Amino acid sequence: MDKILIILIVFTAVCFLYNRIRAWRKPDSLIKKIFESRSTLFLGMFLAVFSLNLLIDPRSVIDTIVGAVLMIFALANGIFGFKAYKHYMNQAEPTNS
Numbered sequence: 089m090d091k092i093l094i095i096l097i098v099f100t101a102v103c104f105l106y107n108r109i110r111a112w113r114k115p116d117s118l119i120k121k122i123f124e125s126r127s128t129l130f131l132g133m134f135l136a137v138f139s140l141n142l143l144i145d146p147r148s149v150i151d152t153i154v155g156a157v158l159m160i161f162a163l164a165n166g167i168f169g170f171k172a173y174k175h176y177m178n179q180a181e182p183t184n185s
Contacts, residue, residue, distance in 0.1 A: 089144065090141070090144075090145070093137055093140060093141045093144070094141070096137045097134065097137050097138055097141065100130050100133045100134040100137055101134050103130040103133075104127050104130040104131050104134055107123050107124075107126045107127035107130060108123075108124075108127040110123045111123035111124045111127060118176060118179060118180055121172070121176045122173065122176045122177065122180065124172075125169055125172035125173040125175075125176055126169070126173055127169075128165055128168060128169030128172065129165070129166060129169030129170055129173055130169075131165050131169070132161075132162050132163070132164070132165030132166030132167075132168075132169050133162070133166065134162075135158050135159070135161055135162035135165060136158075136159065136162035136163070136166065138158060138162075139154075139155040139156070139157075139158035139159040139162055140155075140159075141155075142154060142155030142158070143155040143156070143159070
């Protein structure tokens with residue numbers, strides 16, 4: 089189980105960096121906002137998997153506390169990132185009027 093979580097941590101970190109760099113290189117536009125919201129979503133996933141790794145096999149009480157705090161931040165980043173991504177993707181879709 090630990091190896092799967094480590095693979096997921098690395099995967100989400102790479103996806104976060106990829107989207108953050110893509111957003112950084114774009115000029116201000118809707119596409120930049122989409123990449124920023126995706127990077128926020130992947131940051132939430134990264135924090136969730138990292139805190140899950142701490143909470144599954146805690147070594148001390150500090151691991152449990154840090155894992156719980158990171159899980160709260162992960163949920164906040166995930167929710168806000170998903171809402172922003174959905175909002176910007178609706179703007180990007182053409183209307184059929």
